[in-house]
Amino acid sequence: MTDIYWDPLTPELRDDPYPLWKRMRDELPVYYNDRLDFFALSRFHDIEAANRDAETFSSNHGTTLETMSPVPVETGMIIWLDPPKHTMLRKLVSRAFTPRRVSMLEDRIRDVCARLLDPHVGSGRFDYVQDFSAVLPPTVISSLLGVPEGEQEQLRHIVDDVFHIEEGVGMANETSFKALMDLGSRLGTYFAERRTNPRDDVFTDLVEAEIEDDDGRRSRRSSSSRARPRQPRSTLRSRTQPRLRSARHLPATRPTHARPHRRYARRRRSSRSARASDSACSAPRRCWIPSV
Numbered sequence: 001m002t003d004i005y006w007d008p009l010t011p012e013l014r015d016d017p018y019p020l021w022k023r024m025r026d027e028l029p030v031y032y033n034d035r036l037d038f039f040a041l042s043r044f045h046d047i048e049a050a051n052r053d054a055e056t057f058s059s060n061h062g063t064t065l066e067t068m069s070p071v072p073v074e075t076g077m078i079i080w081l082d083p084p085k086h087t088m089l090r091k092l093v094s095r096a097f098t099p100r101r102v103s104m105l106e107d108r109i110r111d112v113c114a115r116l117l118d119p120h121v122g123s124g125r126f127d128y129v130q131d132f133s134a135v136l137p138p139t140v141i142s143s144l145l146g147v148p149e150g151e152q153e154q155l156r157h158i159v160d161d162v163f164h165i166e167e168g169v170g171m172a173n174e175t176s177f178k179a180l181m182d183l184g185s186r187l188g189t190y191f192a193e194r195r196t197n198p199r200d201d202v203f204t205d206l207v208e209a210e211i212e213d214d215d216g217r218r219s220r221r222s223s224s225s226r227a228r229p230r231q232p233r234s235t236l237r238s239r240t241q242p243r244l245r246s247a248r249h250l251p252a253t254r255p256t257h258a259r260p261h262r263r264y265a266r267r268r269r270s271s272r273s274a275r276a277s278d279s280a281c282s283a284p285r286r287c288w289i290p291s292v
Contacts, residue, residue: 004028007036008065009170038065054082066170096205097144105143112139146190146201158183 004027006013006020013020024031024042031040041047050057060082062068073080078089116135120126138159142152161179165171194204 002027004031005033006031006040007033009036009165009168011167014165036065038068054086058082059086064171066172092209093206095209096202101144101202105140108143109136109140112136144202146194146199146203155183155186158186 004020004023006017006024008014021042024040029041029043029046031042032038033040041050058072059080060072061070062073063079067073078086078093081089113136116132120131126132135156138156139152142155143149147155158179161175162183163171164173164175164179166173166175190203191207194201194207198204198208
């Protein structure tokens, strides 16, 4: 019997989860929450193996607890896709992020860093996350995409609202849904504008990129095939944030092909962990898999 309880929706468990996550790694590496009916993986080697095994652990059933579905959900959003569709879109996006284009932003990145850091010179201390690290990446990405500089700050707050979480419902709330609709509308405007006015930016590259189907035919993605917002759903996720996948079955034994992360000690799974793993080998189940 254990007193470990974790879920991603309870505020007091979300604000400082690290001591609890350590206990989960040590005591219950395959954790099962019977109240919300999901499994959670917490050890690096299990997470790495799960992320590489799309046949067993699917993103196509939703990626957050409140959006998981027993049947595949076709949104067209890359984070909700499994290979080969995910691979096809990832290749398309990767073509836009070339070394040449990234190097063009060096001066812009330096200017943004200086603007964010200069006001704090001599202050002794400042909030690194709120004043710097939460602002720099989305600003750079917006510049790379081609978002006008005057709209970048507003777009950052809209994206933040997409991930607004409320107790008991997670991101399935009115704030998140409204922000998602707003984001979809803005992105649609940018893409439509690039079709008539191409520029040297990633929006234009994505509009002009061609996709090769299973028959070898190449075509551009039409506006009708682009993802549209759904009733509150998760869209964009940072690679450092956990996400959920559907588990068609959970491995009862440790994967032998994945080496453990050096920070996590090898330990034998508890009998409860093994039983939880064994019990998940039938219908698709919900499984929490942090990104690596």
